[in-house]
Amino acid sequence: MYDMRYAVRNSSWTTGLVVLLGVVMTMLDTTIVNVALGTLARDFHTSLAGIQWAATGYLLAMSMTVPVTGWAVGRFGVRNVWLVSLVLFVAGSALCAAAWSLGSLVVFRVVQGLGGGLLQPVGQMMLAQAAGKERMGRAMSLISVPAMLVPVLGPPLGGLIVQGPGWRWLFLVNVPVCAVALLAALLLLPREAGAGRSERLDVLGLALLSPGLVAVVYGLSEVGDGASLLHPALWIGVALIAAFAVRALRGTSLVDLRLFGDRTFAAAVLALACYSAAMLGFTVLVPLYSQLAAGGSALDAGLLLAPMGVGAAITMPLAGKLTDSRGPRGVGAAGVLLVAASIAAFTLAGGGFVPMFTLGLGHGLVATSVMAAAYKTLAPAAIPAATTLSTITLRVAAPFGVALMAVLLQVFTRAGAAHPFASTFWVAVALAAVTLLPIALIGSGTWRRSSSAPA
Incomplete structure (x- = not known):
């Protein structure tokens, strides 16, 4: 007999709903905190340069996790990686809301970023696999526009929250949304066969690429803030990525x-x-x-x-x-x-x-x-x-x-x-x-x- 639950569970639109629930808040968190930096610096008795790491740490952690996406999905399965990433993100959000110092806030933002860095590529991967070639355009429409627009809308929304209930709610608003996302993923995402058959993790490649990406992203952000184009982080990152590319073109790589x-x-x-x-x-x-x-x-x-x-x-x-x-x-x-x-x-x-x-x-x-x-x-x-x-x-x-x-x-x-x-x-x-x-x-x-x- 035809199982309607199976059809619903495996439709690209059901997957799209799960992906949107999980990804929107991670995208929003790339910029929503920026407007609260002055308030955070005052509350934690630190400088604006110091509190900037609350935003930078999140972005750098997101960049660090991307290279392991393909390996992690092959090793543990897309559903398991998605669930663990959501748990990391919501845990980091709750901890950020309870932060008591600049150091604790930066550490908890890194936890957030480690989860958030996996959610967007894994979500995009799930959509592409669920849609198939015939519906690829419609599937990508579910994630492409939020990916660009949600971060842009972060600052004004953050301003309203900071002026209203306070900066801790910048992070607390993630908790109920991510809880719904977790429940939806548990109920709607199928357990896939074939996980656990991935190749061994390319540790050397990871040691080159992840720090390289972090250094380039950090260097570019510093240049955007007025630093010289000769900023050492930027060129160290370029050198690491170049070394990774040379190695990758010679054989198996991350x-x-x-x-x-x-x-x-x-x-x-x-x-x-x-x-x-x-x-x-x-x-x-x-x-x-x-x-x-x-x-x-x-x-x-x-x-x-x-x-x-x-x-x-x-x-x-x-x-x-x-x-x-x-x-x-x-x-x-x-x-x-x-x-x-x-x-x-x-x-x-x-x-x-x-x-x-x-x-x-x-x-x-x-x-x-x-x-x-x-x-x-x-x-x-x-x-x-x-x-x-x-x-x-x-x-x-x-x-x-x-x-x-x-x-x-x-x-x-x-x-x-x-x-x-x-x-x-x-x-x-x-x-x-x-x-x-x-x-x-x-x-x-x-x-x-x-x-x-x-x-």
Whole structure:
């Protein structure tokens, strides 16, 4: 007899619900604490430079765990890794809310980051495996827009919480959401066969790649805060990653760089890297522009970003269907053109809700289609390794975009530019337009012939 519970449990939409419940709070925590740093510094009687580690420690811990994603899923199973990651994240959240000193808060934020760093790539992996090639676009639409927009909305939400119940609730709000996520995962995620058959952990590769990623992300964040491009952490990280890459290309490694031999995967990951650098760099500067150049408040900055979410929510379902039926290249290119035009319109008009709304429309098209393209031509067995590799690339691209825009803003300001923000935004337009080059390399003919998903 047909078991309806089995069908529901294994549907991509059920998996999408589980993933969203688990991932949204981890994404939010990348930025929600930033607005409370002044309050935290005062309560813990420390400097702003010291309390900055409450934010930096979380991001660095997230970067550190990504390289083991593929190995951990193969060794323990995706369901078990997901559950353990959620437990780590919620435990870290509760401990952060009870922190009594700067040291304790930083340690507990690292615990949070260790869990949160696994949740996003594992969730993306689960969606890709549950959807199959025919529904890849629609599955990726469930995670691509929150991945970009939720961190952007963190600062205004954090401001409301700090002004209301207090900074400890920045972490306590995670507990009930993660409890529901845990329950949903226990009830809806199937126990998969095949766990425990992974290759032995590449300890040397891990010793090169994880510290390398941490050093690069830290170095880029320091450059964005005004440090020199010769910051030692940045170049030590580059050297470690280069050493890992040389070793990986010679044999078995923690991350399979041979996946870049697949043209569609390589082009999609490069497009996502360029696009993420442009978009995150721009959206991080928008609140600063709103407050410093336009004289608005933190709430005004949050409201200025809100139309992005509305626009993305409109195009997200459409992008998923079009990607599944017609391929990602045209959908992604149209989205990039709309995003670049919207940033240009925002720059020329000196702000405005309409350009941010159309920016969201374009973002919904780009993120969904290009993320789906990264998985479309790969065998199911390659998805865990591909997720690890793409996540590592994006973890470097995002802080690079932020650092690039911050450095350029400083350069234009020191050079006496009449409108330093506008000059920096034009660079974001150019970087977004560069995304069209790798998108052009994504094949579409094979996609159309192989897809049988209903429109």
